[in-house]
Amino acid sequence: ILTEYNCVISNVAESYPSVCGHELEMFAAVLPDCTVERTHWLNNGEHQCGYLIKGSVNK
DSSP states (O other), rough: OOOESSSSSHHHHHHHHHHHHHHHHHHHOOOOEEEEEEEEEEGGGSSSEEEEEOOOOOO
């Protein structure tokens, strides 16, 4: 689990929530052998953003 307590794009994301999707895509791109799922989101009123990162079982 990756937890972001100090999101650098939170101010922009308040007006443009789609930037969070780009962050999710970036994590997936730099971790190609993993699945990345957002589990917590500041824009949903939570206190942090969180991502569940699972490694591939087929290595």
